[in-house]
Amino acid sequence: MLSRVISFDEVVKTSIETFRNTFGAEPDLAACAPGRVNLIGEHIDYNDGFVLPMALQLGTVIVGRRNGTDTTCDVVTCSDSIKEGTKRAQFDSSTIAKGSPKWLNYVKGVMFHFRQPVPGFNAVIHTNVPVGSGLSSSAALEVATLTFLEQLTGKKVPSPAEGAKLCQRAEHTFANVPCGIMDQLIAIGGRADHALLIDCRNLDTEPIPFDAPELAILICNSNVKHELSSSEYPIRRKQCQEALELMGLASYRDATVEHLKALENANEVLVRRARHVITEIQRTQAAAEALKAKNFVKMGQLMTESHKSLSEDFEVSCYELDLLVEVRLGHVACLERV
Secondary structure, eight states: OOOOOOOHHHHHHHHHHHHHHHHSSOOOEEEEEEEEEEEEOTTOGGGTOEEEEEEEEEEEEEEEEEOSSSSEEEEEEOOTTSOTTSSEEEEETTSOOOOSSTTHHHHHHHHHHHOSOOOOEEEEEEEOSOTTSSSOHHHHHHHHHHHHHHHHHSOOOSOHHHHHHHHHHHHHHHSOOOOOSHHHHHHHHOOTTEEEEEETTTOOEEEEEOOOTTOOOOOOOOOOOOOGGGSSHHHHHHHHHHHHHHTTOSOGGGOOGGGGGGGTTSOHHHHHHHHHHHHHHHHHHHHHHHHHTTOHHHHHHHHHHHHHHHHHTSOOOOHHHHHHHHHHTTSTTOOOOO
8 A cells, every 4th residue: 555645834824724715714733753774773762772763854843823712722633544523522620630631642642741830731743754654753743742842831841851851751641552762862862964862861962973874774564453552562562571680680771691591491582582682782882882893794784683582582573564674674775674
């Protein structure tokens, strides 16, 4: 199934036109946040690892304005992934609680954890980040909401890291997704022509130059949908923690492949999960150094090794993704992963 991704300019234009047609006024506030692709460092953000994502030109936009009420909020989404009849919702900013429609819980969660009085407003949300495609549409919505609230209230979070943690809490508590911190942090801290090396133990970040005109990042949508809250994600997270405890360690940052010997009597599944985390942390650090040195062949090799580990040890790939990688590896210039 082929589908066209609308341009960011179209997203902005449609947002403004929808606001004008819905509310009979012009928006005077606007915020946006990008989607992301993680080059390497998968499923280790919640294991004190390093990750190496980069922001995309795809993003989520929120336009709006105060509506003259104390606390009445009226929000519309233009997303094609949302069923008709659930694209508009009103709620009271002084009594925020999660509920239906589900997409609004991401907005409500950020408002709840913002911990500042929010005046009544009207807003329209639109995005060209494909939902459920692994490009972090939820984090883009959360960070765009946070930026919108900062403009609306004049109150700002103390730092990008604090903003990312606020949005992460929103997803944990209002969307019931035990996500890591990577998606929110790259949505806040992404920079053009750079990847971002994130230390997920202390949230230190290092921009890594990635400006190579001769290269292109090709993102393939397998059209296999996923929803983290109802998937294997929470199970993987629990398995990683169980393996860590059996190894007698406080953090995977203290682990080496040698520590896997402590799991010799454990379920083989736990061995594979831990092996992925340990080796993926090592690969991600090596990948950052490869990018700094413009050693893109090495970078590609590491990405391919990462996919193999994700498929075999972490078991988060699928037939469609494995086939895409197999086909692309038939071209010497293409090295890739999930």
